[in-house]
Amino acid sequence: MGKVCCFGTCNSDSRYPERVSGVSFYPFPKPKTRMDACMRWIKACGRPHSQLNVTKITKDTYVCSKHFKDGRPTTRFPDPQPADGTDAAPVRTPMKRHVQQNECNKKPRLTPPIQESQLQGTPTEGSSSPSLRSIQRLKKENKDLKRENDDLKREKEDLNSTCEDLRRKNEDLKRECADLSRENEELKKHALVVFRHVLTVQRFFTTWMLVCKMFGWIQL
Ligand SMILES: [Zn+2]
Numbered sequence: 001m002g003k004v005c006c007f008g009t010c011n012s013d014s015r016y017p018e019r020v021s022g023v024s025f026y027p028f029p030k031p032k033t034r035m036d037a038c039m040r041w042i043k044a045c046g047r048p049h050s051q052l053n054v055t056k057i058t059k060d061t062y063v064c065s066k067h068f069k070d071g072r073p074t075t076r077f078p079d080p081q082p083a084d085g086t087d088a089a090p091v092r093t094p095m096k097r098h099v100q101q102n103e104c105n106k107k108p109r110l111t112p113p114i115q116e117s118q119l120q121g122t123p124t125e126g127s128s129s130p131s132l133r134s135i136q137r138l139k140k141e142n143k144d145l146k147r148e149n150d151d152l153k154r155e156k157e158d159l160n161s162t163c164e165d166l167r168r169k170n171e172d173l174k175r176e177c178a179d180l181s182r183e184n185e186e187l188k189k190h191a192l193v194v195f196r197h198v199l200t201v202q203r204f205f206t207t208w209m210l211v212c213k214m215f216g217w218i219q220l
Contacts, residue, residue, distance in 0.1 A: 008083035046083030
């Protein structure tokens with residue numbers, strides 16, 4: 001199977017050698033073992049949620065070397081650069097990097113935003129501008145967190161529906177298994193009947209041969 005890069009609008013595809021000279025493919029982190037990294041990669045790829053989400057990640061999902069700052073996942077830049085052109089910050093400030101290019105514009109639902117009135121009691125330490133800046137920073141952080149929360153909720157819904165599907169499939173398989181074992185039992189019974197018939201015929205034949213020999217009807 002050919003390797004295809006699932007990043008943004010990248011057309012790296014190992015089935016077209018002219019597109020991938022000097023390009024390597026790196027498999028997506030698996031949701032099972034590295035959910036955090038997997039979600040960061042999904043976000044970096046910048047594709048619509050319906051096209052790329054945790055349920056679409058398989059062993060054949062790749063990002064090509066073109067999208068890594070170091071040309072490959074490194075300890076400092078383990079994730080692809082965001083497809084929206086923002087510069088990925090090196091590891092240590094994962095939060096900021098990973099909420100930046102979120103395409104979610106649903107109204108946040110969960111935590112209410114930090115109200116300015118709630119923050120008015122904050123000591124100002126002389127000048128008022130540092131506190132204003134920190135309010136703005138907190139507000140921005142709050143907004144980012146809410147977006148992330150919405151994204152996570154959506155991922156959770158996806159996972160839930162996948163889970164439900166799997167459960168249903170499991171039920172189906174169990175039923176199929178029961179049917180097959182019933183069929184197996186029936187076949188066994190049938191085989192036994194056939195075997196008995198064969199035995200009867202064989203016995204009859206042997207007796208008949210004996211009779212024939214006795215009366216000299218046949219020469220052996
Ligand atoms: Zn690519």
